Amino acid sequence: MDSTPLCNLHFVFVPIMAPGHLLPMVDMAKMFARRKVKVSIVTTTLNSIHFQASIDREIQSGSPIQILHVPFPWAEAGLPEGCESADAVPSMDLLSNFTVAEKVHEGLSYDEKFLVPGMPHRIELRSFEELEAEYVKEYERVTGNKVWCVGPVSLCNKDYTEKALRNKRNWSDEDRYVKWLDSWPARSVIYVCLGSLNRATPEQLIELGLGLEATKRPFIWVLGGAYGREEMEKWLLEDGFEERVKERGILIKGWVPQVLILSHRAIGAFLTHCGWNSTLEGICAGVPLLTFPLFSEQFLNEKIVVQVVENGVSLGAESVVHLGEEDKARVQVTKENVADSIEKVMGEGKEKQVFMERARNYADMAKKTVEEGGSSYKNMSLLIQDIASFKMP
Known part of the structure; x- marks a missing residue:
């Protein structure tokens, strides 16, 4: 060195x-x-x-x-x-103003492949080797580049305070909601969050809500910055959904410290859009995932969860919701899809026990990998050493 x-x-x-x-x-x-x-x-x-x-x-x-x-x-x-x-x-019409750098891609084909000479390929850092061992090896073989898996990074937040402080901007009610979770048995509550850039239409979100209601199970549903927020608010008011579920359901219309919520003993499943960060946070929490991908690489992440890791159940979404084309999106997941999928991971059958045991095993694996002596801990040391010894050509 x-x-x-x-x-x-x-x-x-x-x-x-x-x-x-x-x-x-x-x-x-x-x-x-x-x-x-x-x-x-x-x-x-x-x-x-x-x-x-x-x-x-x-x-x-x-x-x-x-x-x-x-x-x-x-x-x-x-x-x-x-x-x-x-x-x-x-x-959403203003989102292009926010990402001016994207304008260089206007007029380019989504399907045609091209190569930028001398441009290094992306190196994924936030995963851990035990989760994607074969993919890491293949990526290194194909690209000829070293991959350092140093995650899951959310595990750097170890105690209650760290988890609560992780996103303090719109969250002042953590005690209230944690106390609500305290009132429920272990592994009984469904946590639902489709990400900060949720593109599901109001019609689709209504189906999701009705599916949650049909399960008669407790849930926390984070609406966040949902697309069509005004229409959704109108439905909630006119339909009386919140009143009907108030004894066992909480709707949060802002943002939450997700890692804190997921780590609570009462959470039994995580209904997620399969953003990679959320996916890893769910795995670290030791709960099965209910997958509802919307766009980007989320459908690939769903395959890892459902087909490779076998730690989740797909709700059945198949089509990408393209930015700016949300109004064209159809309802892909019905209330029956939602209720049936939840029962698979939270029902009384043997299937639930299989999912729960597998989820616990992956959570234990994730925690060990970031501890001293674990693969991610070692990779972090090697990465820092390699950067320290790097010399410009």
Whole structure:
């Protein structure tokens, strides 16, 4: 190894400005800083509110980590004042204003492959080898690049306080909801969240809600920044859904500290959009997953969960909901699909026990891999050493 001391290293993290992407990168930044290398997180003031308290706690513990604020030109981009996160964009029509860099792709085919000479391929860091061993080997073989699996990064949040501080922006009721969870038996509550960029139509969300109601099981449903929010609010008001389920269901219309909720003993299943961060967080929590992919790589993640890891049940979604084409999307998952899938992982049959045991095994595996001596812990050390010894050609 080169003689460059680790204290001279400086890692800079520039996360995508959306909570579901931002928070896992902050977790990764904390993991690096705990190895005593300098870390800077570059973001805007409003985005840092999500994790400022968490970073302050890291600094107090001696970690060399800081937040560097940069101004976000919302006015120049034609966005409302204070719109500094993708989930805060009031209309999907304005999302293209938020991601100006995407304009270089306009007019390009979605199907035609092309290669940028000299551009390194992506290296996935947030998984762990025991979950995707064969895929890691194949990726290294095909690309000729080294892959460092250093996750699951959410496990850097070990105690209640760390989990609660992980997303403090819109969450002031953690005690209230945790006490509500305390009132239910172990593994009895369904946690539902389709991500910060949820594109499901109101019609589809209504079917989802009716399916949850039909199970007669307790649930927490995070609507977040759902597409067609006004239509959904109208249905909730006129249909009386919240009143009917108030004894066993909670609807949260903001954002929650997902890792804190998932780690509660009462959670028995996680209905997820299969974003990779949420998928790993569900696996770490030791609960079966109910999969409802919407777009991007989420359908591939679903295959890993359902067909490879065998730690979940698909609700039956088959078509991608393209950005800007939400109105064209049909209802893919009926209330019957929802209720039947939930019963498979939470019913009284042997199938539930198989899912629960498999989920516990993967959770134990995930926890061991980030502990000292685990594969992800070792990979983090090797990654830092390799970067320290790197020399520009």
